[in-house]
Amino acid sequence: MNWLLTQLQSMISALGKLFASPMFEIGNNRYSLSQLGSLVLIIIAVFWVSRGLSNWFKRGVLVRMGLDRGTREVIAAFIRYLFTLIGFLIVLQTAGVNLSSLTLIAGVVGIGLGFGLQNLASNFISGLTLLVEQPIRVGDFIEVNDLLGTVENISIRSTTVRTLDGVFVIVPNVKFVESNVVNWSYRDPRCRLHIPVGVAYGSDTLLVSEALLEAARKNQRVLSDPPPRVWFRSFGDSALVFELLVWINQPTESEPIKSSLNFQIERELRIRNVQVPFPQRDLHIRNLDEVLPLFHPNGHTGDPDSRKPLPEMAVAEPQKAAPKPPSNLALRDLLRRISYFEQCSDAELLQLIEYGYRQLFPADQVVCQEDTPGDSFYLILKGSVEIFSKRVEQYIATLNEGEFFGEMSLLLGISRSATVRTLEDTILFVIERNDLQRLLENHRGLADQIAQKLMERQQTLREMGILSEFSEETPLLKIRRRLQTLFGI
Incomplete structure (x- = not known):
């Protein structure tokens, strides 16, 4: 031991x-x-x-x-x-x-x-380049070499990207230097989505455009500025090919937004009876007389006399379609009922439909409240509204089909001066602040009428004591200068 x-x-x-x-x-x-x-x-x-x-x-x-x-x-x-x-x-x-x-x-x-160690050295230098120049940063939503995801970490050798499926992918830094990188979050996160839609030949193109724009405006994740647009892309083999273009500020949610838009587009097209066709091919048979006997139920192959004639059938006369109620009319038809737009061509109406949208208000519903910020201009397509002031408890006016309201708050930069309530079921054409400029640029006559009507309404409200903060020296010329300052027209 x-x-x-x-x-x-x-x-x-x-x-x-x-x-x-x-x-x-x-x-x-x-x-x-x-x-x-x-x-x-x-x-x-x-x-x-x-x-x-x-x-x-x-x-x-x-x-x-x-x-x-x-x-x-x-x-x-x-x-x-x-x-x-x-x-x-x-x-x-x-x-x-x-x-x-x-x-x-x-x-x-x-x-x-x-x-x-050439690859290691190149990745090292590329990592330093990414850290110094910052073309991509942690948290950015990027696309490189068919890889779409969010940057989670940038190290000296590699970058970690988390895909939409929650998978973490380690990408060598040299890929971000040598390849084209799409950075959806760079500077401005807003990006535009392209939604292709095919409809049957013979469909009303204006009706299709209205349906696509209506679907875009009903989606809360689609931006109103820049506004959505519809392009007629091409004449396809089996369909008229349209494309809906919308802006979003959540690039990571692009796929869910596309899905919700497709659901809404299908619903809007179905409401308007616009067909989405199947792929189809036309078959032309030149020797029809020789082919028909092959399909005869009695098996005869050549004798035309052996074919039994078909029984005569009564053909009912086509009935005239019942007129549609105004609420079911296309937006194009409703706009043509207004004197400002009755002479507009289909192309001009298409631009007009892109500026605004229709909205149905039931009777006795408040459209806009007094003393609230104004961000929309309203044109009455059908029905009537009542304008009154709660502050002075006084009736102001009743507006009917073809008239408008909401211009005072937009042009003078003040809160709503009165409350507007529907007297019956009413259809309004709503135009947001950003689209009003383009509307007035293309329709100068409407701009002049708005300026004239604004001066008259301003005078009436001053006499009632609602606009006492404005002086008496606000003539039509000053209103026109206000239009020039705000919208450049």
């Missing part, structure tokens, strides 16, 4: 001398295995401390500074690399390593990186 202990102590002593004896020489200093091991452990600790400091700085100081996620990630990465480099140099200097003596080693390592 004592002999075994003696042998064990001698082995430990020999190992101790082996680790303690200098075996490596760097510059003018000699180092043992134990010193090198301690140096490696200290360098690992430096990496760990640098990472901890950068995470604390990112989650503490940078968050309180109000910086966005991408900027925080970039600054934290530079802090981590800077602390690591400084700590590495301090450790080597403390260990007595002459840094000037590492020049030759660094040159040899550089040559090795250049020839043997």
Whole structure:
């Protein structure tokens, strides 16, 4: 037993001398295995401390500074690399390593990186480029090489992208430098979606445009500015090909938005009896007389006299379709009932439909409230409304088909001066603030009537004490100047 202990102590002593004896020489200093091991452990600790400091700085100081996620990630990465480099140099200097003596080693390592580690070196340089130039940042929604997803992390060698299916993909940084990258979140997150729609030949193109625009406006995730548009793309093999173009500010939700739009488009087309055709082919038979006997039920193959004539069937006279009620008329037909637009062509009506949309209000419903911000202009297509002031408890006017309201709040930049309530089932053509400019540019006569009517209504409201804050020197010329200032017309 004592002999075994003696042998064990001698082995430990020999190992101790082996680790303690200098075996490596760097510059003018000699180092043992134990010193090198301690140096490696200290360098690992430096990496760990640098990472901890950068995470604390990112989650503490940078968050309180109000910086966005991408900027925080970039600054934290530079802090981590800077602390690591400084700590590495301090450790080597403390260990007595002459840094000037590492020049030759660094040159040899550089040559090795250049020839043997080309991909690693290119990814390293690409990572530095991404961190400095920031063409993509953490949190951006990007598309590269048919990969669509959100950037979760950018490191020196690779970038982590989370796809729409929740799959994390590690992409080498060189892909973002050498390939075309679509950054949906760069500067402005707004992007336009293209929804193709095919309808049967013979469909009313204006009716199709109205249905597509109505579907877009009913989707709350579709932006009203820029407004949706409809393009007639082509005459397809089996259908007239349209395309609905809408703007969104949530690029990560593009696929769900497309799906909801398709559901709504199908519903709007079905309401208007617009058919979506199946792919079809026309078959023309030249020798029809020779082919018909082959399908005769009695099996005769050639004698035309053997074919029994079909019984005569009574043909009912076509009945005239009952006139549609105004609420079921196409928007084009409702607009043509208004004197401003009765002479418009189909192309002009198509532009008009793109400016606004119709909205049905039941009887005794408030359209807009007094003292609320005004952001819409209303044209009465059918029905009538009552205008009154709750503040002075006084009736102001009744407007009928062909008249308009809501222009005062938009043009004068004030809150609604009165409350508007429907007297019966009423259809209104609603035009948002951003689309009113284009409408007045193309219909100068309507602009003049709006200016004239605005002056008259302003005078009436001043006499009632509702617009007492405006002076008596607001003539028609000033209203026209207001139109020029706001809309450039």
